[in-house]
Amino acid sequence: MAEAPSTLNPAQMEAVNHLSSPCLVLAGAGSGKTRVITQKIARLLQAGLHPAHIGAITFTNKAAQEMRERAKALVGAKASKHLVISTFHSLGVRLLREDGERLGLKPKFSILDSDDVLGVMREAGGTTDPKIARGWQWTISLWKNNGLTPEQAEAAAKTPDEVVAARVMRLYQERLTAYQAVDFDDLISLPLTLLQRDEETRLKWQKQLRHVLVDEYQDTNATQYELLKALVGADGVFTAVGDDDQSIYGWRGATIDNLKRLPLDYPNLKVIPLEQNYRSTGAILAAANNVIALNPKIFQKKLWSEFGEGEPVRVVECDNEEHEAERAVARIQGIRANATGAHAGATDWKDFAILYRANHQSRKLEEALRKAQIPYKVSGGQSFFDRAEIKDLCAWLRLLVNQDDDPAFLRAITTPKRGIGHTTLAALGEFSGKWKVSLFEALFQASLGTVMSKKAIGSLHEFGRYVNDLEYRARHTVGAEAARPMLLEWLTDIGYEKHLHEGEESEKLATARWGNVIDFIDWIARRCGGEIDNDGADAQGTQGETEKKSVLDVAQTISVILSLAERSEDQDMVTLSTLHASKGLEWPHVVLVGVNEGTLPFRREEEEMTADRLEEERRLMYVGITRARRTLLVSTLLRQKRGREVRKAIPSRFIAEMKLDERTAKEDPRERLKALRAEFAAKAAQAKPAR
């Protein structure tokens, strides 16, 4: 967030002090909404509310963590510790852990991530084609987010695909209950059914959370809306903070209907727009306002700032993507070079972002940045640890560390396949649910014999014994030298390499995956220490003889290391990001690339654009523009590669919609000359090391 003044402006003040009825804060981009939320928390405490009775709900863990930190800074560690600051999903987890038994869910139910879900879908629908399964996963998730039961989905299904998906949905749900597992969507929908069905629980939670604040309210879906409603009760008080102009997640179930419905469902709703922007210059805000003005409005809102006009927003037309990337790089270098003198050192690499519509657009940009030796990071890219094969192995390690980790158990016992099918697992799940023990614990219970075949019990016991044995070995294998063979032995034991080759169509891909596995093994072994560590990329930069650790020790810290590895934010790098991933962030200098018809208002061939779609794309453009604090460069292509042929490309209508000509957007010829020079210099620089 940009530096906000120490006092609140009148609108913010009103939002903070309005405690008597539900409150909707329409927080424009950069209007200090997080500040309003944290200040309001402080205000509620001052009004005598106990911290444990205040809930702040966000969408991402990152946002929740940031909110907690800011609240802590404001109200102190003691009070902030009791505040309920969490995501919708973790609140759902908490609700279900405490009261899920009323729905027949054991307190230690497992939460499946989307990979796990895909596996269950494949089994339930009897397919090996991941594409089909992904399709099911997608539609079923949307149905669940709209509060549909499998029966309702079956009734609503229109196309043949949907009919199949609805049938899979029922099988899928049955399987989840049998496994005592829930997916992410269930974390919202199950608490909702619970609250709707069980008055005692509803009253308990309504009493527990006396004031709920919801961040990014425009991103809520139908189920989340209902959950919020059930949570606050008919005459409850809450604060929703959001911006209809930044609603860009319609495609995953978020609806701005939730904003429209709010005044109807709560007649005494107080609507407070936050229109003063503390982030961008006048030129940037004007462009943003001009674009978004063309969308039909629910609530009127127009951003303004006290920062003055600033640099005009610039538009460049490029011949092709390579050219565009070069110009983006030249632009960055140009601004950096200009920042000497009065602002010497004031411009770091991290002050720049290049934003685009779709991930694949980052390629040419990465190339150009590498050539120019500019450090960069790509946000939202697939992490090494997100790969299926790494997650498989992590599941095993998690199971070694904590045998009660049921999702890990499910993943480990089914990868590789070891003759334990879903019937056995369902029975085991049912058993563990009944006796309130983990799946692993249930495995050794003698009374299992009553519900299962001898053969199944045999395989289960074999698995259990193997896990115990492996745990013992992991505990006693110390140092990298010993760790490597031990880990390889483990992979041989479970036949993982074979599993990879069988499960993968192409041999090449399987080999690549196996390569990842070896890297991972090596990575763990190195962390067991005891050898000369020359890994310069190591976060700690440790060198020389390291302390020896057991494999189990390393496994224990793996989750910590994972989250640490992602925290490379404080490094001085240019950011490459999709527009979606850029929401909520800001940079002094932003370059928006590939602003073309078909890309930025995204349109698939032979598919007409509905008004809804266009409006969401326009909001995306708006989000992109409002990320910039001081300068904004919008670039568009004149030619675009489509497959093998090069076609002419049409600049996006959004460029005209910014109405830059009203503000002398013509590129300064001196700037153009400078850019050309930088381009030339970059070309010369890359030509030299190449030969």
Place this chain on the structure above:
DNA sequence: CACAATAATATTTTT
């Protein structure tokens, strides 16, 4: 019928 070469086609993502 199996396999290989060629053509076509590509969003956005958190929990």
Place this chain on the structure above:
DNA sequence: TATTATTGTG
């Protein structure tokens, strides 16, 4: 660029 669908050939 990479993956997938289609067509052609042995």
